[in-house]
Amino acid sequence: MRIETVAVHAGARVDPATGAVAPAIHPSTTFERQPDGSFPHGHVYARSSAPNRGALEACLAALEGGADAVAFASASAATSAVFQALAPGDHVVAPTDAYFGTGKLLREVFGPWGLQTTFVDMTDLAAVERAVRAGTRLVWAESPSNPLWKVSDLAAIGAIARAAGARFVVDNTTATPVLQSPFRHGADLVVHATTKYLGGHGDVLGGAVVARERGPLLDRLRLLQTAGGAVPSPFDCWLVLRGIRTLPYRVRAQSEHALRVASFLASHPRVQAVHYPGLPSHQGHQIARRQMAMFGGMLSMQVAGDADAAMAVAAKVRVFTRATSFGGTESLIEHRASIEGPGTTTPANLLRVSIGLEHPDDLIDDLAQALGGAA
Secondary structure, three states: OOHHHHHHHOOOOOOOOOOOOOOOOOOOOEOOOOOOOOOOOOOOEOOOOOHHHHHHHHHHHHHHOOOEEEEEOOHHHHHHHHHHOOOOOOEEEEEOOOOHHHHHHHHHHHHHHOOEEEEEOOOOHHHHHHHOOOOEEEEEEEOOOOOOOOOOOHHHHHHHHHHOOOEEEEEOOOOHHHHOOHHHHOOOEEEEOOOOOOOOOOOOOOEEEEEOOOOHHHHHHHHHHHHHOOOOOHHHHHHHHHHHOOHHHHHHHHHHHHHHHHHHHHOOOOEEEEEOOOOOOOOOHHHHHHHOOOOOOEEEEEEOOOHHHHHHHHHOOOOOEEOOOOOOOOOEEEEHHHHHOOOOOOOOOEEEEEOOOOOHHHHHHHHHHHHHOOO
16 A cells, blocks of 8 residues: 555554544553453553554554564654664664764763764765674664755665674654655664654654564564563554654655755855755755655755854744754754754754745745844
């Protein structure tokens, strides 16, 4: 089935007891055991499995074309589980421009635990090959990357990982299953912040790992989910499932709007640089055309001047909201370096922009007046 149909129907069913079309929320933490000791509905205790989480995991696996999915209370918890599936002393190759929280986990949490990480520019395949060594067990890619929206050649990186006997993991949060299919490019695992485009309405926190196939790695992730206990609530799962139903249409509209906004900004005299894979001038444009259906709803602009100049532009917006996150129906803008804090490599004059579902002309008008009034 096409992804629009999968988004509506995967993990959903009419309630057999009531005929309700909208799924019920099951807040129960425990489930009845039969006199013979069995659990005919498959659930024992909510930390190990629950109806709403099972429905969400089935939907996520279907969207990505994987064998199964493991849902978590946040993307950070999902990312942590992937690294926890490794052993102290194992080596990871990760992008220098990965989401700031991923780098923070590797440096400050899993580094002291004993995980070794080499950070490289994933757009440089030779650098990726040089970073791989005998103990490399995992190669992590994020494309487009956050917040510079660099595009990595997933098929080529996947081939490098396989040659090294390492697992290949792709953070597909910004592209979503609508625009990019990492399993087709050799990924073993796909990670999502379900908070973003999948939930799509800025009202739920969550994360997930989708596995290409069943086996020891998936079993390990399921163990970490259950033993660690960082599981999403039934209502959180219900909210993400509700958001997924409109995912294909939202992402396509946001991608169309983002291209129009990026094109406007690229010609504005107060904008030093625009980072958006849909622009022909973008370094990764040709790769993005090959491995993505569209170019996504995220872009960044570097305002001419310093951090104060960028903050001045953000201070003047009227339609955009100054807030951290992305993928919702409303357009957001933020000064990313000040959010990331000490250790950030994000340019001081960069504003990250999440394009929502407002009319693109209104977004362009808003940015035009904000840029026009900048000091």
